[in-house]
Ligand SMILES: [Zn+2]
């Protein structure tokens with residue numbers, strides 16, 4: 001199966017947490033947290049279209065300057081999402097430099113501050129020396145903060161002593177080509193199949209029972225194939241439709257029941273969960289003090305939410321000599337063997 005999301009974990013679990021995500025055949029890339037990103041090549045940073053920041057502690061935000069540096073002459077805007085103070089934090093970063101030579105640069109930075117069911121917005125345009133311009137506030141429904149043609153992103157607010165945002169990204173549905181059926185019917189493989197996929201993604205939604213349901217009832221789309229024009233439904237036998245991939249990202253969360261329950265609900269059935277496992281449960285007092293999850297809690301979340309693959313991204317430097325203890329506790333808790 002060709003996956004839409006291709007991710008790279010940038011640092012080890014003792015470095016700043018950061019996931020760089022490319023989208024298959026798309027020129028854009030996404031970043032989840034933007035701490036130390038020195039290991040991402042310049043030409044890859046250049047593709048970053050959206051940044052999803054959990055919170056602006058320095059280990060999650062210091063790399064923002066490097067992103068601006070890379071995209072400064074770019075046409076496409078840079079969009080950054082984060083907790084309620086993200087607009088002020090982006091503003092602060094931009095105010096830290098002098099911008100008298102960028103008047104003819106097209107770059108526009110848009111900041112989206114997520115708070116309960118609202119998103120406050122602001123933009124900063126290079127041609128206006130990145131002065132802040134406030135935009136109207138948007139309402140959020142069902143945690144949905146971004147709907148693109150190939151994927152959607154949801155967000156939920158949790159607590160880390162300060163507000164912190166967890167994210168999940170979902171492919172609406174996945175289309176594979178049934179090559180056998182194609183060959184039997186005498187249709188050659190070619191670029192028309194990508195066009196077909198695009199048309200379907202744009203005009204249909206996924207329903208587990210009916211598989212594909214048209215977004216508009218009176219839909220009548222004709223598709224140009226190497227064997228002439230066909231109604232889109234006539235080509236469905238060439239497709240295998242499956243549920244799209246879901247990937248979630250949760251960092252720096254206080255180990256309270258309220259947070260844990262919210263996370264389990266939010267990350268439910270993710271194919272991949274990137275999560276912290278900051279302390280061992282024997283240091284749970286410290287975990288409460290510092291507002292971080294323990295390995296035991298992270299394992300429990302993965303188990304109860306039915307996570308297929310759990311990736312631990314953030315561990316306290318306290319365990320640098322012995323990280324296996326963290327991984328062991330996560331595994332035991334995930335398999336339900338921890339009392
Ligand atoms: Zn952190």
Ligand SMILES: [Zn+2]
Nearest residue numbers: 055057160252
């Ligand atoms: Zn933090």
